[in-house]
Amino acid sequence: MNDPLPLISIVIPVFNEEDNVDRTxxxxxxTTAALVDxxxxxxxxxxxSTDSTFKxxxxxxxxxxxxxxxxxxxxxxxxRSVLAGYRxxxxxxxIQIDADLQDPPSMFRAFLEKWKEGYDVVVGVRRQRQESALLQYGRHLYYRMLLRLDGPHLIADAGDFRLIDRSVIERLRLINExxxxxxxLISSLARRQIGIPYNRSQREFNESKFRLRALTHLAADGIIAHSSFPLKVSFYVGIVIALASALLAFFYIALRTWVPDAAPPGFTTTQILLLLGIGLNSTFLGILGVYVGRIYDQVRSRPMVVISDLLNFDKDIGSI
Incomplete structure:
Protein backbone atom coordinates (compact mmCIF):
# COMPACT_ATOMS: atom_id res chain seq x y z
CA MET A 1 0.00 0.00 0.00
CA ASN A 2 1.40 3.36 -0.98
CA ASP A 3 2.02 5.97 1.70
CA PRO A 4 -0.46 8.89 1.59
CA LEU A 5 0.76 12.08 0.01
CA PRO A 6 2.37 14.49 2.51
CA LEU A 7 0.05 17.23 3.76
CA ILE A 8 1.26 20.82 3.37
CA SER A 9 -0.43 23.61 5.33
CA ILE A 10 -0.76 27.02 3.68
CA VAL A 11 -1.06 29.66 6.42
CA ILE A 12 -2.73 32.91 5.33
CA PRO A 13 -3.07 35.70 7.95
CA VAL A 14 -5.87 38.14 7.06
CA PHE A 15 -7.17 41.44 8.36
CA ASN A 16 -9.78 43.42 6.40
CA GLU A 17 -9.02 41.63 3.13
CA GLU A 18 -12.54 41.42 1.69
CA ASP A 19 -11.28 42.48 -1.76
CA ASN A 20 -8.55 39.83 -1.78
CA VAL A 21 -9.94 36.71 -0.11
CA ASP A 22 -11.82 35.22 -3.09
CA ARG A 23 -9.03 35.77 -5.59
CA THR A 24 -6.44 34.54 -3.07
CA THR A 31 -1.44 26.55 -7.73
CA THR A 32 -1.76 23.65 -5.32
CA ALA A 33 -3.81 21.58 -7.80
CA ALA A 34 -0.75 21.49 -10.06
CA LEU A 35 1.43 20.07 -7.26
CA VAL A 36 0.13 16.52 -7.53
CA ASP A 37 2.71 14.99 -5.18
CA SER A 49 -11.49 41.83 10.62
CA THR A 50 -14.08 44.61 10.77
CA ASP A 51 -15.24 44.21 7.16
CA SER A 52 -16.86 41.19 5.44
CA THR A 53 -13.66 39.11 5.37
CA PHE A 54 -14.92 36.52 7.87
CA LYS A 55 -18.29 36.27 6.12
CA ARG A 80 0.82 36.35 16.80
CA SER A 81 -1.58 35.71 13.96
CA VAL A 82 1.13 33.98 11.94
CA LEU A 83 2.44 32.02 14.93
CA ALA A 84 -1.08 30.83 15.76
CA GLY A 85 -1.41 29.61 12.18
CA TYR A 86 1.81 27.63 12.46
CA ARG A 87 0.75 26.07 15.74
CA ILE A 95 4.04 27.74 3.99
CA GLN A 96 3.07 31.25 5.08
CA ILE A 97 1.84 33.69 2.44
CA ASP A 98 0.03 37.03 2.68
CA ALA A 99 -3.50 37.41 1.33
CA ASP A 100 -2.52 40.22 -1.05
CA LEU A 101 -0.47 37.72 -3.16
CA GLN A 102 2.47 40.11 -3.48
CA ASP A 103 4.47 36.96 -2.84
CA PRO A 104 3.88 34.57 -5.77
CA PRO A 105 2.32 31.16 -5.04
CA SER A 106 4.32 29.88 -8.02
CA MET A 107 7.26 29.75 -5.58
CA PHE A 108 5.63 26.85 -3.72
CA ARG A 109 7.22 24.31 -6.05
CA ALA A 110 10.72 25.67 -5.45
CA PHE A 111 10.11 25.76 -1.69
CA LEU A 112 8.96 22.14 -1.65
CA GLU A 113 11.90 20.98 -3.76
CA LYS A 114 14.34 22.49 -1.26
CA TRP A 115 12.33 20.97 1.59
CA LYS A 116 12.68 17.52 -0.01
CA GLU A 117 16.43 18.13 -0.20
CA GLY A 118 16.52 18.37 3.60
CA TYR A 119 16.14 22.07 4.38
CA ASP A 120 13.81 22.68 7.32
CA VAL A 121 13.41 26.42 6.60
CA VAL A 122 13.13 27.80 3.07
CA VAL A 123 12.77 31.58 2.83
CA GLY A 124 11.88 33.85 -0.05
CA VAL A 125 14.52 36.56 -0.46
CA ARG A 126 13.14 39.70 -2.06
CA ARG A 127 15.31 41.04 -4.88
CA GLN A 128 13.14 44.06 -5.57
CA ARG A 129 9.93 45.59 -4.24
CA GLN A 130 7.38 47.99 -5.70
CA GLU A 131 7.96 50.81 -3.18
CA SER A 132 9.87 54.06 -2.79
CA ALA A 133 13.65 54.09 -3.09
CA LEU A 134 13.94 55.63 0.39
CA LEU A 135 11.96 52.81 2.01
CA GLN A 136 13.95 50.18 0.09
CA TYR A 137 17.22 51.77 1.25
CA GLY A 138 15.95 51.88 4.84
CA ARG A 139 15.06 48.19 4.71
CA HIS A 140 18.48 47.38 3.26
CA LEU A 141 20.28 49.17 6.09
CA TYR A 142 18.04 47.65 8.75
CA TYR A 143 18.57 44.05 7.65
CA ARG A 144 22.34 44.55 7.48
CA MET A 145 22.33 46.04 10.97
CA LEU A 146 20.23 43.13 12.26
CA LEU A 147 22.70 40.66 10.75
CA ARG A 148 25.51 42.28 12.72
CA LEU A 149 23.50 42.35 15.93
CA ASP A 150 21.87 38.92 15.86
CA GLY A 151 24.34 36.74 14.02
CA PRO A 152 24.82 34.93 10.71
CA HIS A 153 21.74 32.69 10.99
CA LEU A 154 19.57 35.50 9.62
CA ILE A 155 19.10 35.90 5.87
CA ALA A 156 19.23 39.47 4.57
CA ASP A 157 16.10 40.77 2.80
CA ALA A 158 14.09 37.69 3.84
CA GLY A 159 10.48 38.36 4.78
CA ASP A 160 7.62 36.24 6.08
CA PHE A 161 7.13 34.28 2.85
CA ARG A 162 8.64 30.95 3.87
CA LEU A 163 8.27 27.20 4.32
CA ILE A 164 9.03 25.61 7.66
CA ASP A 165 9.25 21.91 8.49
CA ARG A 166 7.12 20.14 11.09
CA SER A 167 10.17 19.86 13.37
CA VAL A 168 10.43 23.67 13.49
CA ILE A 169 6.67 23.96 14.09
CA GLU A 170 6.96 21.65 17.10
CA ARG A 171 9.76 23.79 18.51
CA LEU A 172 7.64 26.91 17.97
CA ARG A 173 4.84 25.31 19.99
CA LEU A 174 7.14 25.24 23.03
CA ILE A 175 7.93 28.96 22.88
CA ASN A 176 5.67 31.46 24.61
CA GLU A 177 7.09 34.91 23.99
CA LEU A 185 13.05 33.30 15.85
CA ILE A 186 12.39 30.81 13.05
CA SER A 187 15.88 31.32 11.61
CA SER A 188 17.39 30.65 15.05
CA LEU A 189 15.43 27.36 15.29
CA ALA A 190 16.44 26.10 11.84
CA ARG A 191 18.99 23.33 11.44
CA ARG A 192 19.35 23.95 7.70
CA GLN A 193 17.87 26.96 5.96
CA ILE A 194 18.20 28.45 2.52
CA GLY A 195 16.93 31.54 0.75
CA ILE A 196 15.42 31.64 -2.74
CA PRO A 197 15.45 35.05 -4.53
CA TYR A 198 12.26 36.37 -6.12
CA ASN A 199 10.65 39.63 -7.17
CA ARG A 200 7.78 40.91 -5.05
CA SER A 201 4.73 42.20 -6.91
CA GLN A 202 2.77 45.37 -6.26
CA ARG A 203 -0.35 45.16 -4.10
CA GLU A 204 -3.44 45.42 -6.32
CA PHE A 205 -6.33 45.76 -3.87
CA ASN A 206 -6.71 47.64 -0.57
CA GLU A 207 -3.83 49.30 1.22
CA SER A 208 -1.03 47.61 3.08
CA LYS A 209 -1.69 47.19 6.80
CA PHE A 210 2.00 47.81 7.45
CA ARG A 211 2.22 51.58 7.63
CA LEU A 212 5.32 53.41 8.84
CA ARG A 213 4.30 53.06 12.48
CA ALA A 214 3.77 49.30 12.16
CA LEU A 215 7.06 48.87 10.28
CA THR A 216 8.88 50.86 12.98
CA HIS A 217 7.32 48.68 15.68
CA LEU A 218 8.33 45.52 13.81
CA ALA A 219 11.89 46.82 13.40
CA ALA A 220 12.12 47.58 17.12
CA ASP A 221 10.87 44.07 17.92
CA GLY A 222 13.60 42.67 15.70
CA ILE A 223 16.31 44.47 17.64
CA ILE A 224 14.94 44.18 21.17
CA ALA A 225 13.75 40.57 20.90
CA HIS A 226 17.07 39.28 19.58
CA SER A 227 19.75 41.60 20.90
CA SER A 228 20.84 43.38 24.08
CA PHE A 229 22.51 46.04 21.93
CA PRO A 230 20.41 48.99 23.24
CA LEU A 231 21.43 48.11 26.80
CA LYS A 232 25.07 47.98 25.78
CA VAL A 233 24.76 51.34 24.05
CA SER A 234 23.25 52.90 27.16
CA PHE A 235 26.09 51.50 29.28
CA TYR A 236 28.89 52.77 27.05
CA VAL A 237 27.29 56.16 26.45
CA GLY A 238 26.82 56.47 30.22
CA ILE A 239 30.53 55.77 30.73
CA VAL A 240 31.50 58.39 28.13
CA ILE A 241 29.21 61.00 29.69
CA ALA A 242 30.56 60.21 33.18
CA LEU A 243 34.16 60.64 31.98
CA ALA A 244 33.29 63.87 30.17
CA SER A 245 31.59 65.18 33.31
CA ALA A 246 34.64 64.29 35.41
CA LEU A 247 36.98 66.07 32.97
CA LEU A 248 34.72 69.11 32.95
CA ALA A 249 34.68 69.14 36.74
CA PHE A 250 38.51 69.01 36.89
CA PHE A 251 38.65 71.82 34.32
CA TYR A 252 36.43 74.08 36.42
CA ILE A 253 38.38 73.25 39.58
CA ALA A 254 41.67 74.10 37.85
CA LEU A 255 40.19 77.25 36.37
CA ARG A 256 38.84 78.29 39.73
CA THR A 257 42.23 77.59 41.37
CA TRP A 258 44.55 79.25 38.89
CA VAL A 259 42.36 81.97 37.39
CA PRO A 260 39.63 82.75 39.92
CA ASP A 261 38.30 85.81 38.12
CA ALA A 262 37.91 83.97 34.80
CA ALA A 263 35.58 81.30 36.16
CA PRO A 264 32.12 81.38 34.48
CA PRO A 265 29.00 81.79 36.58
CA GLY A 266 28.40 78.53 38.40
CA PHE A 267 24.67 78.59 38.27
CA THR A 268 24.42 78.20 34.49
CA THR A 269 26.98 75.41 34.40
CA THR A 270 25.28 73.58 37.23
CA GLN A 271 21.90 73.79 35.54
CA ILE A 272 23.27 72.53 32.22
CA LEU A 273 24.92 69.55 33.89
CA LEU A 274 21.78 68.76 35.87
CA LEU A 275 19.60 68.88 32.79
CA LEU A 276 22.08 66.75 30.87
CA GLY A 277 22.10 64.19 33.66
CA ILE A 278 18.32 64.12 33.92
CA GLY A 279 17.99 63.70 30.16
CA LEU A 280 20.45 60.83 30.03
CA ASN A 281 18.90 59.11 33.03
CA SER A 282 15.45 59.36 31.49
CA THR A 283 16.68 57.96 28.19
CA PHE A 284 18.49 54.99 29.64
CA LEU A 285 15.80 54.25 32.22
CA GLY A 286 13.37 54.20 29.31
CA ILE A 287 15.50 51.61 27.51
CA LEU A 288 15.71 49.52 30.66
CA GLY A 289 11.96 49.93 31.11
CA VAL A 290 11.29 48.40 27.69
CA TYR A 291 13.21 45.26 28.64
CA VAL A 292 11.70 45.09 32.14
CA GLY A 293 8.22 45.50 30.64
CA ARG A 294 8.83 42.57 28.33
CA ILE A 295 10.02 40.46 31.25
CA TYR A 296 6.79 41.38 33.04
CA ASP A 297 4.70 40.31 30.05
CA GLN A 298 6.66 37.06 29.87
CA VAL A 299 6.16 36.03 33.49
CA ARG A 300 2.39 36.68 33.32
CA SER A 301 2.11 33.77 30.83
CA ARG A 302 -1.12 34.95 29.23
CA PRO A 303 -2.49 33.13 26.16
CA MET A 304 -0.89 34.19 22.91
CA VAL A 305 -4.30 34.57 21.24
CA VAL A 306 -7.92 33.91 22.21
CA ILE A 307 -10.08 32.29 19.53
CA SER A 308 -13.72 33.22 19.06
CA ASP A 309 -14.66 31.21 15.92
CA LEU A 310 -13.42 28.00 14.30
CA LEU A 311 -14.48 26.64 10.91
CA ASN A 312 -13.71 23.05 9.81
CA PHE A 313 -11.94 22.19 13.06
CA ASP A 314 -12.56 18.90 14.88
CA LYS A 315 -12.69 20.44 18.34
CA ASP A 316 -12.91 23.77 20.13
CA ILE A 317 -9.54 25.27 20.99
CA GLY A 318 -10.44 28.54 22.72
CA SER A 319 -6.93 29.91 23.16
CA ILE A 320 -3.35 29.10 22.25
Missing amino acids: YAELKR YRFELLFTDNR ILTRIAAQDPDVRVVRFSRNFGFQ LARGAAA PHMYLRG
Whole structure:
Protein backbone atom coordinates (compact mmCIF):
# COMPACT_ATOMS: atom_id res chain seq x y z
CA MET A 1 0.00 0.00 0.00
CA ASN A 2 1.40 3.36 -0.98
CA ASP A 3 2.02 5.97 1.70
CA PRO A 4 -0.46 8.89 1.59
CA LEU A 5 0.76 12.08 0.01
CA PRO A 6 2.37 14.49 2.51
CA LEU A 7 0.05 17.23 3.76
CA ILE A 8 1.26 20.82 3.37
CA SER A 9 -0.43 23.61 5.33
CA ILE A 10 -0.76 27.02 3.68
CA VAL A 11 -1.06 29.66 6.42
CA ILE A 12 -2.73 32.91 5.33
CA PRO A 13 -3.07 35.70 7.95
CA VAL A 14 -5.87 38.14 7.06
CA PHE A 15 -7.17 41.44 8.36
CA ASN A 16 -9.78 43.42 6.40
CA GLU A 17 -9.02 41.63 3.13
CA GLU A 18 -12.54 41.42 1.69
CA ASP A 19 -11.28 42.48 -1.76
CA ASN A 20 -8.55 39.83 -1.78
CA VAL A 21 -9.94 36.71 -0.11
CA ASP A 22 -11.82 35.22 -3.09
CA ARG A 23 -9.03 35.77 -5.59
CA THR A 24 -6.44 34.54 -3.07
CA TYR A 25 -8.40 31.35 -2.48
CA ALA A 26 -8.84 30.77 -6.22
CA GLU A 27 -5.16 31.33 -6.97
CA LEU A 28 -3.98 29.10 -4.13
CA LYS A 29 -6.31 26.29 -5.24
CA ARG A 30 -5.09 26.64 -8.82
CA THR A 31 -1.44 26.55 -7.73
CA THR A 32 -1.76 23.65 -5.32
CA ALA A 33 -3.81 21.58 -7.80
CA ALA A 34 -0.75 21.49 -10.06
CA LEU A 35 1.43 20.07 -7.26
CA VAL A 36 0.13 16.52 -7.53
CA ASP A 37 2.71 14.99 -5.18
CA TYR A 38 1.20 16.73 -2.14
CA ARG A 39 -2.07 17.33 -0.34
CA PHE A 40 -2.88 20.83 0.90
CA GLU A 41 -4.95 22.56 3.53
CA LEU A 42 -5.58 26.32 3.55
CA LEU A 43 -5.53 27.81 7.05
CA PHE A 44 -6.80 31.38 7.30
CA THR A 45 -6.17 33.27 10.56
CA ASP A 46 -8.54 36.24 10.79
CA ASN A 47 -7.23 38.94 13.11
CA ARG A 48 -10.78 40.12 13.93
CA SER A 49 -11.49 41.83 10.62
CA THR A 50 -14.08 44.61 10.77
CA ASP A 51 -15.24 44.21 7.16
CA SER A 52 -16.86 41.19 5.44
CA THR A 53 -13.66 39.11 5.37
CA PHE A 54 -14.92 36.52 7.87
CA LYS A 55 -18.29 36.27 6.12
CA ILE A 56 -16.53 35.45 2.84
CA LEU A 57 -14.27 32.92 4.56
CA THR A 58 -17.32 31.28 6.14
CA ARG A 59 -18.83 30.80 2.69
CA ILE A 60 -15.59 29.37 1.29
CA ALA A 61 -15.10 27.00 4.25
CA ALA A 62 -18.66 25.69 3.86
CA GLN A 63 -17.89 24.69 0.28
CA ASP A 64 -14.34 23.39 0.76
CA PRO A 65 -13.44 21.09 3.71
CA ASP A 66 -9.73 21.69 3.02
CA VAL A 67 -10.17 25.31 4.13
CA ARG A 68 -9.92 25.93 7.86
CA VAL A 69 -10.58 29.33 9.41
CA VAL A 70 -9.63 30.74 12.81
CA ARG A 71 -11.04 34.04 14.02
CA PHE A 72 -9.58 35.75 17.07
CA SER A 73 -11.54 37.54 19.78
CA ARG A 74 -9.64 40.75 19.00
CA ASN A 75 -6.71 41.94 16.92
CA PHE A 76 -3.61 40.35 18.45
CA GLY A 77 -1.19 41.66 15.83
CA PHE A 78 0.41 40.18 12.74
CA GLN A 79 3.19 38.23 14.48
CA ARG A 80 0.82 36.35 16.80
CA SER A 81 -1.58 35.71 13.96
CA VAL A 82 1.13 33.98 11.94
CA LEU A 83 2.44 32.02 14.93
CA ALA A 84 -1.08 30.83 15.76
CA GLY A 85 -1.41 29.61 12.18
CA TYR A 86 1.81 27.63 12.46
CA ARG A 87 0.75 26.07 15.74
CA LEU A 88 -2.62 25.01 14.30
CA ALA A 89 -1.15 23.67 11.07
CA ARG A 90 -1.50 19.90 10.61
CA GLY A 91 0.92 19.49 7.71
CA ALA A 92 4.36 17.95 7.49
CA ALA A 93 5.42 21.48 6.51
CA ALA A 94 3.75 24.88 6.47
CA ILE A 95 4.04 27.74 3.99
CA GLN A 96 3.07 31.25 5.08
CA ILE A 97 1.84 33.69 2.44
CA ASP A 98 0.03 37.03 2.68
CA ALA A 99 -3.50 37.41 1.33
CA ASP A 100 -2.52 40.22 -1.05
CA LEU A 101 -0.47 37.72 -3.16
CA GLN A 102 2.47 40.11 -3.48
CA ASP A 103 4.47 36.96 -2.84
CA PRO A 104 3.88 34.57 -5.77
CA PRO A 105 2.32 31.16 -5.04
CA SER A 106 4.32 29.88 -8.02
CA MET A 107 7.26 29.75 -5.58
CA PHE A 108 5.63 26.85 -3.72
CA ARG A 109 7.22 24.31 -6.05
CA ALA A 110 10.72 25.67 -5.45
CA PHE A 111 10.11 25.76 -1.69
CA LEU A 112 8.96 22.14 -1.65
CA GLU A 113 11.90 20.98 -3.76
CA LYS A 114 14.34 22.49 -1.26
CA TRP A 115 12.33 20.97 1.59
CA LYS A 116 12.68 17.52 -0.01
CA GLU A 117 16.43 18.13 -0.20
CA GLY A 118 16.52 18.37 3.60
CA TYR A 119 16.14 22.07 4.38
CA ASP A 120 13.81 22.68 7.32
CA VAL A 121 13.41 26.42 6.60
CA VAL A 122 13.13 27.80 3.07
CA VAL A 123 12.77 31.58 2.83
CA GLY A 124 11.88 33.85 -0.05
CA VAL A 125 14.52 36.56 -0.46
CA ARG A 126 13.14 39.70 -2.06
CA ARG A 127 15.31 41.04 -4.88
CA GLN A 128 13.14 44.06 -5.57
CA ARG A 129 9.93 45.59 -4.24
CA GLN A 130 7.38 47.99 -5.70
CA GLU A 131 7.96 50.81 -3.18
CA SER A 132 9.87 54.06 -2.79
CA ALA A 133 13.65 54.09 -3.09
CA LEU A 134 13.94 55.63 0.39
CA LEU A 135 11.96 52.81 2.01
CA GLN A 136 13.95 50.18 0.09
CA TYR A 137 17.22 51.77 1.25
CA GLY A 138 15.95 51.88 4.84
CA ARG A 139 15.06 48.19 4.71
CA HIS A 140 18.48 47.38 3.26
CA LEU A 141 20.28 49.17 6.09
CA TYR A 142 18.04 47.65 8.75
CA TYR A 143 18.57 44.05 7.65
CA ARG A 144 22.34 44.55 7.48
CA MET A 145 22.33 46.04 10.97
CA LEU A 146 20.23 43.13 12.26
CA LEU A 147 22.70 40.66 10.75
CA ARG A 148 25.51 42.28 12.72
CA LEU A 149 23.50 42.35 15.93
CA ASP A 150 21.87 38.92 15.86
CA GLY A 151 24.34 36.74 14.02
CA PRO A 152 24.82 34.93 10.71
CA HIS A 153 21.74 32.69 10.99
CA LEU A 154 19.57 35.50 9.62
CA ILE A 155 19.10 35.90 5.87
CA ALA A 156 19.23 39.47 4.57
CA ASP A 157 16.10 40.77 2.80
CA ALA A 158 14.09 37.69 3.84
CA GLY A 159 10.48 38.36 4.78
CA ASP A 160 7.62 36.24 6.08
CA PHE A 161 7.13 34.28 2.85
CA ARG A 162 8.64 30.95 3.87
CA LEU A 163 8.27 27.20 4.32
CA ILE A 164 9.03 25.61 7.66
CA ASP A 165 9.25 21.91 8.49
CA ARG A 166 7.12 20.14 11.09
CA SER A 167 10.17 19.86 13.37
CA VAL A 168 10.43 23.67 13.49
CA ILE A 169 6.67 23.96 14.09
CA GLU A 170 6.96 21.65 17.10
CA ARG A 171 9.76 23.79 18.51
CA LEU A 172 7.64 26.91 17.97
CA ARG A 173 4.84 25.31 19.99
CA LEU A 174 7.14 25.24 23.03
CA ILE A 175 7.93 28.96 22.88
CA ASN A 176 5.67 31.46 24.61
CA GLU A 177 7.09 34.91 23.99
CA PRO A 178 4.53 37.74 24.12
CA HIS A 179 6.85 39.97 22.09
CA MET A 180 8.62 38.23 19.27
CA TYR A 181 10.33 38.81 15.96
CA LEU A 182 9.14 35.69 14.18
CA ARG A 183 11.54 35.97 11.25
CA GLY A 184 14.57 35.89 13.53
CA LEU A 185 13.05 33.30 15.85
CA ILE A 186 12.39 30.81 13.05
CA SER A 187 15.88 31.32 11.61
CA SER A 188 17.39 30.65 15.05
CA LEU A 189 15.43 27.36 15.29
CA ALA A 190 16.44 26.10 11.84
CA ARG A 191 18.99 23.33 11.44
CA ARG A 192 19.35 23.95 7.70
CA GLN A 193 17.87 26.96 5.96
CA ILE A 194 18.20 28.45 2.52
CA GLY A 195 16.93 31.54 0.75
CA ILE A 196 15.42 31.64 -2.74
CA PRO A 197 15.45 35.05 -4.53
CA TYR A 198 12.26 36.37 -6.12
CA ASN A 199 10.65 39.63 -7.17
CA ARG A 200 7.78 40.91 -5.05
CA SER A 201 4.73 42.20 -6.91
CA GLN A 202 2.77 45.37 -6.26
CA ARG A 203 -0.35 45.16 -4.10
CA GLU A 204 -3.44 45.42 -6.32
CA PHE A 205 -6.33 45.76 -3.87
CA ASN A 206 -6.71 47.64 -0.57
CA GLU A 207 -3.83 49.30 1.22
CA SER A 208 -1.03 47.61 3.08
CA LYS A 209 -1.69 47.19 6.80
CA PHE A 210 2.00 47.81 7.45
CA ARG A 211 2.22 51.58 7.63
CA LEU A 212 5.32 53.41 8.84
CA ARG A 213 4.30 53.06 12.48
CA ALA A 214 3.77 49.30 12.16
CA LEU A 215 7.06 48.87 10.28
CA THR A 216 8.88 50.86 12.98
CA HIS A 217 7.32 48.68 15.68
CA LEU A 218 8.33 45.52 13.81
CA ALA A 219 11.89 46.82 13.40
CA ALA A 220 12.12 47.58 17.12
CA ASP A 221 10.87 44.07 17.92
CA GLY A 222 13.60 42.67 15.70
CA ILE A 223 16.31 44.47 17.64
CA ILE A 224 14.94 44.18 21.17
CA ALA A 225 13.75 40.57 20.90
CA HIS A 226 17.07 39.28 19.58
CA SER A 227 19.75 41.60 20.90
CA SER A 228 20.84 43.38 24.08
CA PHE A 229 22.51 46.04 21.93
CA PRO A 230 20.41 48.99 23.24
CA LEU A 231 21.43 48.11 26.80
CA LYS A 232 25.07 47.98 25.78
CA VAL A 233 24.76 51.34 24.05
CA SER A 234 23.25 52.90 27.16
CA PHE A 235 26.09 51.50 29.28
CA TYR A 236 28.89 52.77 27.05
CA VAL A 237 27.29 56.16 26.45
CA GLY A 238 26.82 56.47 30.22
CA ILE A 239 30.53 55.77 30.73
CA VAL A 240 31.50 58.39 28.13
CA ILE A 241 29.21 61.00 29.69
CA ALA A 242 30.56 60.21 33.18
CA LEU A 243 34.16 60.64 31.98
CA ALA A 244 33.29 63.87 30.17
CA SER A 245 31.59 65.18 33.31
CA ALA A 246 34.64 64.29 35.41
CA LEU A 247 36.98 66.07 32.97
CA LEU A 248 34.72 69.11 32.95
CA ALA A 249 34.68 69.14 36.74
CA PHE A 250 38.51 69.01 36.89
CA PHE A 251 38.65 71.82 34.32
CA TYR A 252 36.43 74.08 36.42
CA ILE A 253 38.38 73.25 39.58
CA ALA A 254 41.67 74.10 37.85
CA LEU A 255 40.19 77.25 36.37
CA ARG A 256 38.84 78.29 39.73
CA THR A 257 42.23 77.59 41.37
CA TRP A 258 44.55 79.25 38.89
CA VAL A 259 42.36 81.97 37.39
CA PRO A 260 39.63 82.75 39.92
CA ASP A 261 38.30 85.81 38.12
CA ALA A 262 37.91 83.97 34.80
CA ALA A 263 35.58 81.30 36.16
CA PRO A 264 32.12 81.38 34.48
CA PRO A 265 29.00 81.79 36.58
CA GLY A 266 28.40 78.53 38.40
CA PHE A 267 24.67 78.59 38.27
CA THR A 268 24.42 78.20 34.49
CA THR A 269 26.98 75.41 34.40
CA THR A 270 25.28 73.58 37.23
CA GLN A 271 21.90 73.79 35.54
CA ILE A 272 23.27 72.53 32.22
CA LEU A 273 24.92 69.55 33.89
CA LEU A 274 21.78 68.76 35.87
CA LEU A 275 19.60 68.88 32.79
CA LEU A 276 22.08 66.75 30.87
CA GLY A 277 22.10 64.19 33.66
CA ILE A 278 18.32 64.12 33.92
CA GLY A 279 17.99 63.70 30.16
CA LEU A 280 20.45 60.83 30.03
CA ASN A 281 18.90 59.11 33.03
CA SER A 282 15.45 59.36 31.49
CA THR A 283 16.68 57.96 28.19
CA PHE A 284 18.49 54.99 29.64
CA LEU A 285 15.80 54.25 32.22
CA GLY A 286 13.37 54.20 29.31
CA ILE A 287 15.50 51.61 27.51
CA LEU A 288 15.71 49.52 30.66
CA GLY A 289 11.96 49.93 31.11
CA VAL A 290 11.29 48.40 27.69
CA TYR A 291 13.21 45.26 28.64
CA VAL A 292 11.70 45.09 32.14
CA GLY A 293 8.22 45.50 30.64
CA ARG A 294 8.83 42.57 28.33
CA ILE A 295 10.02 40.46 31.25
CA TYR A 296 6.79 41.38 33.04
CA ASP A 297 4.70 40.31 30.05
CA GLN A 298 6.66 37.06 29.87
CA VAL A 299 6.16 36.03 33.49
CA ARG A 300 2.39 36.68 33.32
CA SER A 301 2.11 33.77 30.83
CA ARG A 302 -1.12 34.95 29.23
CA PRO A 303 -2.49 33.13 26.16
CA MET A 304 -0.89 34.19 22.91
CA VAL A 305 -4.30 34.57 21.24
CA VAL A 306 -7.92 33.91 22.21
CA ILE A 307 -10.08 32.29 19.53
CA SER A 308 -13.72 33.22 19.06
CA ASP A 309 -14.66 31.21 15.92
CA LEU A 310 -13.42 28.00 14.30
CA LEU A 311 -14.48 26.64 10.91
CA ASN A 312 -13.71 23.05 9.81
CA PHE A 313 -11.94 22.19 13.06
CA ASP A 314 -12.56 18.90 14.88
CA LYS A 315 -12.69 20.44 18.34
CA ASP A 316 -12.91 23.77 20.13
CA ILE A 317 -9.54 25.27 20.99
CA GLY A 318 -10.44 28.54 22.72
CA SER A 319 -6.93 29.91 23.16
CA ILE A 320 -3.35 29.10 22.25
